[in-house]
Amino acid sequence: MSEEQQNITLVEIYRFLAQSMRYPEADWLDDTYWSVLTTLLTELEWHEELNELTTPRNNIADQLEDLQVEHTRLFINAVPHVLAPPYASVYAHVDGSLYGPIAEKTKKFYGEKGYSLSQNDIPDHIVYELEFLAILADQDPEACEEFLKILFLPWFPLFQERVLAAAKLPFYPVMVKLIDFFTRQESL
Amino acid sequence: MAYNLTRRKFLQTASLAAATVPLAKVVTADTGFVRKPFTPPGSFADTKTATGGICEMCFWRCQIVGKVREGRLVKLEGNPKSIDNGEAICARGNAGVKLLYDPDRLKYPMKNVGERGNPKWKRISWQEAMDECGSKLKAVQDTYGAHGISVFPHGASAKYPMHYFERIVGTHNVSEASFFQCRGIRDTAYVATIGTPPGENVDMPSAKAMLFLGTHLGENVHVSHLKRYLKGLENGAKLIVVDPRYSASAAKSDIWVKIKPGTDTAFLLSVMNYLVANKKYDVEFVEEYGSGFDEFKKGISHATLDWGSKICDVPAAQIKEVAEMLAANAPHVSIHPGRHVSWYGNDFQRQRGLACLTGLLGAVGVKGGFVKPKGPKVKGISWAKGDHGGEHNLREMADKHHYSPPGTPTDLIREACVTGKPYPIKGCVIWGQNPIQTIPNQEMTIKALKQMDFVVCVDVMPTDITMYADILLPECSYLERYDYIKKGTQWNFADTHQQYISARTPLVEPLFERKDSVWITNEIAKRMGYGDKIPVASQEEKVDKELASAGLSIAQLQKEDGIHIQPGKDPYGVPEDFEVLFYNEDIEDNGYPGVPTYIPVEEVPKGYARLLYGRSPVHTFNRSQNNVWLFNAMPENPVWINDESAQKLGLKDGDRVTMVNSEGVKSITSTSVKVTPGIRKDSVYIVHGYGSMNPAMTVGVGAGIDDQRLITKLAVDPETGAHGMRNNFVKLVKDGKVLEIPA
Numbered sequence: 001m002s003e004e005q006q007n008i009t010l011v012e013i014y015r016f017l018a019q020s021m022r023y024p025e026a027d028w029l030d031d032t033y034w035s036v037l038t039t040l041l042t043e044l045e046w047h048e049e050l051n052e053l054t055t056p057r058n059n060i061a062d063q064l065e066d067l068q069v070e071h072t073r074l075f076i077n078a079v080p081h082v083l084a085p086p087y088a089s090v091y092a093h094v095d096g097s098l099y100g101p102i103a104e105k106t107k108k109f110y111g112e113k114g115y116s117l118s119q120n121d122i123p124d125h126i127v128y129e130l131e132f133l134a135i136l137a138d139q140d141p142e143a144c145e146e147f148l149k150i151l152f153l154p155w156f157p158l159f160q161e162r163v164l165a166a167a168k169l170p171f172y173p174v175m176v177k178l179i180d181f182f183t184r185q186e187s188l
Numbered sequence: 189m190a191y192n193l194t195r196r197k198f199l200q201t202a203s204l205a206a207a208t209v210p211l212a213k214v215v216t217a218d219t220g221f222v223r224k225p226f227t228p229p230g231s232f233a234d235t236k237t238a239t240g241g242i243c244e245m246c247f248w249r250c251q252i253v254g255k256v257r258e259g260r261l262v263k264l265e266g267n268p269k270s271i272d273n274g275e276a277i278c279a280r281g282n283a284g285v286k287l288l289y290d291p292d293r294l295k296y297p298m299k300n301v302g303e304r305g306n307p308k309w310k311r312i313s314w315q316e317a318m319d320e321c322g323s324k325l326k327a328v329q330d331t332y333g334a335h336g337i338s339v340f341p342h343g344a345s346a347k348y349p350m351h352y353f354e355r356i357v358g359t360h361n362v363s364e365a366s367f368f369q370c371r372g373i374r375d376t377a378y379v380a381t382i383g384t385p386p387g388e389n390v391d392m393p394s395a396k397a398m399l400f401l402g403t404h405l406g407e408n409v410h411v412s413h414l415k416r417y418l419k420g421l422e423n424g425a426k427l428i429v430v431d432p433r434y435s436a437s438a439a440k441s442d443i444w445v446k447i448k449p450g451t452d453t454a455f456l457l458s459v460m461n462y463l464v465a466n467k468k469y470d471v472e473f474v475e476e477y478g479s480g481f482d483e484f485k486k487g488i489s490h491a492t493l494d495w496g497s498k499i500c501d502v503p504a505a506q507i508k509e510v511a512e513m514l515a516a517n518a519p520h521v522s523i524h525p526g527r528h529v530s531w532y533g534n535d536f537q538r539q540r541g542l543a544c545l546t547g548l549l550g551a552v553g554v555k556g557g558f559v560k561p562k563g564p565k566v567k568g569i570s571w572a573k574g575d576h577g578g579e580h581n582l583r584e585m586a587d588k589h590h591y592s593p594p595g596t597p598t599d600l601i602r603e604a605c606v607t608g609k610p611y612p613i614k615g616c617v618i619w620g621q622n623p624i625q626t627i628p629n630q631e632m633t634i635k636a637l638k639q640m641d642f643v644v645c646v647d648v649m650p651t652d653i654t655m656y657a658d659i660l661l662p663e664c665s666y667l668e669r670y671d672y673i674k675k676g677t678q679w680n681f682a683d684t685h686q687q688y689i690s691a692r693t694p695l696v697e698p699l700f701e702r703k704d705s706v707w708i709t710n711e712i713a714k715r716m717g718y719g720d721k722i723p724v725a726s727q728e729e730k731v732d733k734e735l736a737s738a739g740l741s742i743a744q745l746q747k748e749d750g751i752h753i754q755p756g757k758d759p760y761g762v763p764e765d766f767e768v769l770f771y772n773e774d775i776e777d778n779g780y781p782g783v784p785t786y787i788p789v790e791e792v793p794k795g796y797a798r799l800l801y802g803r804s805p806v807h808t809f810n811r812s813q814n815n816v817w818l819f820n821a822m823p824e825n826p827v828w829i830n831d832e833s834a835q836k837l838g839l840k841d842g843d844r845v846t847m848v849n850s851e852g853v854k855s856i857t858s859t860s861v862k863v864t865p866g867i868r869k870d871s872v873y874i875v876h877g878y879g880s881m882n883p884a885m886t887v888g889v890g891a892g893i894d895d896q897r898l899i900t901k902l903a904v905d906p907e908t909g910a911h912g913m914r915n916n917f918v919k920l921v922k923d924g925k926v927l928e929i930p931a
Contacts, residue, residue, distance in 0.1 A: 006199040012211035019215040023311055031442040033214045040211070045193060068310045069301060076295055076311055077650060077660075085291040095816045098289040099260050099699075107258060116224040120259060120697045186194055 011138045013182055016040070018130035020175050021086065024067040040178070041159075049177065052170035070169045084162035088124035091155040098122055106151050112141060125157070130179070148183055156183065239267060240693030241751030242674050244344065245269055245280035245287070246808045247366070249674050250408035251751060252277060254667065254695030261667065261696045266411070269751045269901040271678040271686055273411035273813040279806040280409075283817040288696070292814055293649055295700035304638055304656045314489070317659055321714020324658070325357075328615035329716070329747075331641075334358040335580035338601050338613050342366060342621035344672040344692070345663060345705040347647075348730070349619050351571040352709050356718050358576035360583075361613060363598040365626035368910045374529045376908055377539030380591060381769050382547065386558065388413055390522035392420035393680045395556035397427045397517035397691050399510075401452055401542065402531070405525045406436030409805040419680060425556075426517065428510050430455060432800060433828065433873050434866025441631035443510055448501035449798050449914060450532045450789035456541035456784055458496025459511045461488045462549055466513035470550025477762065478547060480771025482706035485918030487771065487783030501868075518549040520556030528803075533903025533912030534787040536591060540772075541784040547768030553761045561677040562731030562757040564687040567737035568673075569730050571723055585610055589909030590778040597870065597909030599902070605636035610895075614641040616721040619705070620663070624652035625877070628913055646708060649814060661708060668698040668744070670727040671705070671770055673734055677756050685756030689738055691731050691745055697853075706730055780907050789903070789915055790908060792870045795928040796850055796917035797829075801895045809879070824892035825875040826862040827920065834863040837927045839920070848926060849898045850917040855879065859893045861920075869931065872918060 016036065019028060031039040041050040074083045089100035099122050108130060110116055117123055129152055136144035162177040167173045234257075241264070242250035251274035258615075266275040266282050285291070297317035302308030327710065328336045338361040341350040346403040354362050366372075375385035392398055393416050405417045421427065421440060429441040440445045447455055463469040464485050474481055497504035514521055523546045529535050551557035578584045582600040583592050589600075605613045616637065623633050637643060637656040645657035648665045666672075672692045679686065706727040715723055724730040732742050740752055776782030792798050806812075806821040827845060834840065843861040848854045857879040867873055878892030903912030920927045 009199055009211075012215075015215040015219070016211045018219070028214065036211055036214045038711070044198060065301065065310065069308050072298060072309045072311045076309075077292065077298065078309060082292050087291070089289075090291050096291065097286060097816065098291050098293075100289070104258060104260055110221070111224065112226055114223055114226050117220055118218075118222045119220070120699070121220070122699060128220050133222060135219070135221060148359065150574045182195055184194060184195070 007137060008140065010182070011134045013040075014134035014137060015179050017135065017179050017182065018127045020178075021130065026064060026066060026072055028063065029064060029067070041174075044181070046174075049170070049174045053174055067171055070167065070172065073168075074163060074172060075167060083166035084159055086126040086153065086159060087122060088129070088155040089122075091158040102151070102155075109138060109147060109151060113140065126156075126179075133183070147154050147184075148185065152183060153185065158182070195212055201750065221366045224618075224698055235262065236908045238695040239269075240691065240745060241267070241667065241695045241750070242350070242672050242690065242692035243277060243281045243284065244672075244692075245278075245284055245812065246410065247343075248413065248628070249344075249672060250277050250281055250411050251674060251690050252281065252695075253750065253825070256696060261288055264695075265632060267690075267750055268752070269749050271688055271724060271753060272676055273415075274680075276411050276415075278409045278411055279821060280808055280812060280815075280818060283812070283815050286815045286817045287648070287812075288665055288667050290649065290814060290816075293665075294647060294654075294660065295702070296662060297701065299661070300658050304643065305634065306519060307643055307655055307657070309660065309831065313905060314703065317661060318708075318711040318715060320659055321644050321712050325615050325617070325644075325712065326643055326716045329357065332612050332614050334576065335361055335611060336613055337361065337615040337617065338363070338605070339617045339619070340365070340598075340621040340623050341619045342626075343619075344666075345669065346619040346621070348570060348671075348705050349617065349709040349712075352713060352718075353573050356407065356573045356713065356721050357716070358574065360576075360578075360596050361565050361582040361601050361604075362595045363601055364593075364595055365598075366623050367593035367595060368598045369530050369626050369913070370528045371526075372530070373384055373908045373910045374525055374527070374539050376591040376593055377536045377545045379524060380772055380775060381543035382552070382558075383765075383767060384560065386525040386543070387560070388525065388527060389558060389560050390524055390881040391556050391559040391681055392416040392425070392522045393423060393523040393682055394520065395420045395425045395517075395554075396520040396859060397426040397428065397513055398522040399430070399514065399545075400437050400524050401526060401538075402458075403429075403526050404431065404437050404496075404802055406440070408527070408803045408807050415511045415679050420522065422635065425522075426513055430512060430869045432871050433802075434864070435802070436790070436805075438866070443501050443506065443513065445500075445506060445510065446868060448499070448868070449800060450534070451500040451786070453534060453538040453541050453784060454491065454496050454499040454786040455502070456538065456545055457488045457491035457784065458493055458500070458507045459514070460541070460545055462493060462508060462511040463493040463515055463548055464488070468511065469548040470519055473519070473550030473552070474548065474770075476766070477552070478768050478770055480769055480773070480817035484544065484770030484783050487781075487785070491786075499788075503754070512544075514549060517556075519551045519554045521549055521551045522556060523549070523551060523558065526560075530905065530910045531912055531914045532789045532856035532930045533915065535910070535912060537781060537784050537787060544768065544770050544784055547770065552768075553763070554768065555681075555760065555815040558743045559759050561681075562685075562687075563676045564689050564729055564738060564754065566673050566675055566689060566734055567852055569723060569733045571721065580611065583909065587836070589905075590780075590906065591775070591907040592909045598623070598905075599904055599909060599911070602627070602632055602636045605639060606632060616640045616643045618643070618645045618647075618653055618657070620647055622651040622653045624656075625894070625896045628896060628902050628911055630897060646705070648702075662700065662702045663708070664694075664698045664702045664704045668694050668696060668702065669704045670694065670731045673731065677759070681759055686753055688751050688753050689735070689740060689745075691735060693731075693742060693746070693750070714862065744746050775907070778907075789912075792917055793850055794931065796818075797833075797872045797929045798870055798914065799847075799895060799916045799918045800914055801872040802869050802873065804875040804877070807875070812877075819891070822875075824859050825878040826860045827893070828864055828867045828873040829920070830867050830869045831863050831865045833869050834861065834931045835928050837920070839863065839922065839927070843922060845920040846897055847918045847920050848921055849900060851900050852882050853898055853900050854921070855893045855898060869929075872920070872929075
């Protein structure tokens with residue numbers, strides 16, 4: 001595959017991963033989505049993950065609600081507690097607050113590259129960061145590496161650890177492993 | 189996972205692009221980004237000051253400004269234009285930033301698809317949440333009547349929904365913790381004595397003496413309140429503190445009366461009888477404004493110094509010393525009315541006593557006395573009042589608690605929930621209150637909640653009670669909404685008289701899908717068939733309309749840096765129709781003592797100590813438990829124990845203990861021991877609001893001991909129906925061993 005094509009694939013993968021971390025809704029978490037995810041895992045030869053994911057997929061309606069409960073519990077509010085808030089700030093600062101200085105730094109990075117969020121929201125959410133990686137992978141691969149190094153990788157492994165420890169369903173562990181795979185720095 | 193495959197290798201070989209379903213097909217068309225030309229550094233907007241903030245970390249509501257950078261609130265400060273708190277705010281006020289950005293804050297409407305108490309939350313749309321609330325509450329109303337709905341509101345934003353359910357839906361079953369578990373008794377007792385609720389309106393800066401009965405300013409921090417107190421001390425006022433514990437105020441006192449808990453009314457009667465018997469009261473004032481003085485004089489004549497001394501366990505000479513100090517400085521004395529006064533179930537009589545003492549000393553409308561500020565008038569806008577009759581009013585049906593604060597005593601509501609008598613209560617709206625911690629006897633509260641057909645909670649944070657909701661709604665915090673009109677005068681009456689008006693305006697935009705109470709209430713009202721009765725379409729409109737009554741608007745206030753200041757009025761002087769009902773015939777007709785009377789409370793059983801609780805200067809009870817900054821300032825609530833008792837028990841500072849009460853209820857969590865001579869042997873003390881059992885409070889959970897769990901014996905104040913919460917007895921438990929507290 002040409003380098004250009006490789007880049008296109010990476011852009012699409014980042015967009016796909018960003019989508020996957022959004023709140024599960026029937027309008028995107030459908031058969032088409034699952035078949036794409038299946039293809040991706042097959043291509044990666046992640047057979048174990050594929051098995052885990054496909055087994056409970058028999059009843060899609062139930063699974064959607066289960067995933068919604070799981071997403072809420074892990075990323076929004078939950079008992080025993082918000083297990084893995086998907087924001088850089090929570091991991092970057094000792095007080096574990098949302099919208100800390102790192103969020104401001106992230107916003108500034110977006111601004112310097114000519115982008116801002118389309119609505120008033122906290123800029124260091126994982127969905128935004130993955131979407132931004134897609135934009136950069138497309139337009140400025142060097143900046144993409146820089147963003148990963150300075151802003152994404154310092155917190156993502158800590159987040160991933162929490163998701164892996166706290167998840168009850170296989171979906172999000174597979175997702176964070178995928179994100180890890182496509183963002184991890186590799187030696188040349 | 190096939191770790192042998194690297195990303196690079198994968199991308200080189202993958203046939204994804206050629207797959208039947210390309211990745212791009214399953215992602216939404218738009219990202220969360222828009223293109224925006226980069227503004228180079230140097231021309232970046234600096235930190236801006238957003239004015240018009242009103243703090244809500246406690247009810248005092250200081251005026252604040254926010255330092256905002258790129259839409260992010262970075263710091264809170266007092267509004268320099270304020271003539272109340274000025275530039276100062278307290279630790280809690282500062283920590284509002286942490287509340288705003290707490291990762292545990294409620295963010296989206298959620299539905300419980302698990303069970304009450306053991307919830308499984310799922311994020312839902314506002315549409316679904318409102319449909320559910322509207323239809324379920326309507327169903328309760330249709331099946332059981334409006335009185336089948338109970339409401340537990342707290343805070344400024346809960347007024348609008350509270351009025352909706354009371355005035356439009358027509359339920360009497362509304363219970364505010366701030367009344368029934370806090371200040372309601374004070375207000376109704378003062379109304380029954382001097383015709384007005386007192387607030388904390390004593391002119392401390394100009395006082396020559398101040399009397400605090402349990403009031404522990406310094407541990408209880410409200411900025412302008414403290415400024416008044418400290419100015420009084422600075423100006424040389426004598427301070428008398430009556431408290432079983434050497435509180436922060438006691439530490440600054442001239443006389444510390446180490447009183448036996450529960451006997452305060454006896455102490456007041458003794459002081460008053462001494463003043464009357466020795467003609468050391470303000471005869472002229474009493475003749476002019478007093479009513480029923482002869483009955484009063486006769487009614488308290490038994491309360492000699494020796495009688496008081498014996499009951500209160502303080503020297504007769506000290507009671508005399510207090511009386512003499514008050515008489516010598518009268519009428520310029522501040523008899524502080526207190527704030528949280530629901531202590532022993534004999535509290536209405538004590539509060540009547542404080543009001544009578546104020547009158548006896550002529551300390552009304554004079555420098556240093558009880559003086560109400562003359563603030564500006566601003567008309568409130570809310571749901572139109574409707575008459576729904578008293579037919580289903582639980583208090584009237586029970587024919588008791590005739591001096592109940594507005595609303596229905598919590599106890600009567602809960603009783604009806606659990607027994608279904610006199611009628612079932614099956615709907616529950618909880619707005620900013622945490623009845624698991626505000627109301628004693630948690631088991632019964634949980635029982636009441638579990639039998640409901642529908643429970644909705646609205647809050648900014650998850651609290652214990654939110655675990656029992658079917659629908660949980662995220663409200664804008666006080667930093668993100670319009671609502672409260674704060675008005676008043678300059679803090680020190682000795683300064684030029686001025687009035688101020690300010691309105692809470694958002695310092696930053698709300699994040700996630702948080703909504704304000706006007707929006708939420710209106711949406712519910714529409715779905716319950718009351719859309720035509722909605723008084724205002726939005727919170728901005730409400731505030732603007734209210735300000736218009738004072739010739740102001742939100743825009744005008746913003747031009748004036750958030751606070752409008754105008755010339756004020758001299759607050760001194762006694763109002764023309766002022767009267768002190770030393771003896772109140774109506775009270776007697778309703779079956780209670782018409783002259784302030786001491787009613788003994790249960791004695792401490794052998795081996796136990798009375799559990800006392802109070803405030804921390806850095807916390808607002810459980811509301812701030814999860815705030816990291818405040819948590820770090822005071823992570824737990826050490827239990828105070830008398831040093832001699834501790835020595836006998838082999839306890840030392842820092843030992844870990846749990847508690848068990850006289851009914852066998854154990855604390856779930858533990859705390860440390862604070863050994864001190866500053867507490868009586870018959871009592872132990874902890875700060876209230878710790879030991880949350882809600883694991884969603886990631887910071888506060890399990891830290892310190894929750895006193896509320898140990899308050900299982902309910903004392904109900906007969907006149908008001910409010911709860912007395914200091915009649916529970918505990919033993920300490922160390923390393924599994926239950927320790928008998930020595931007498």
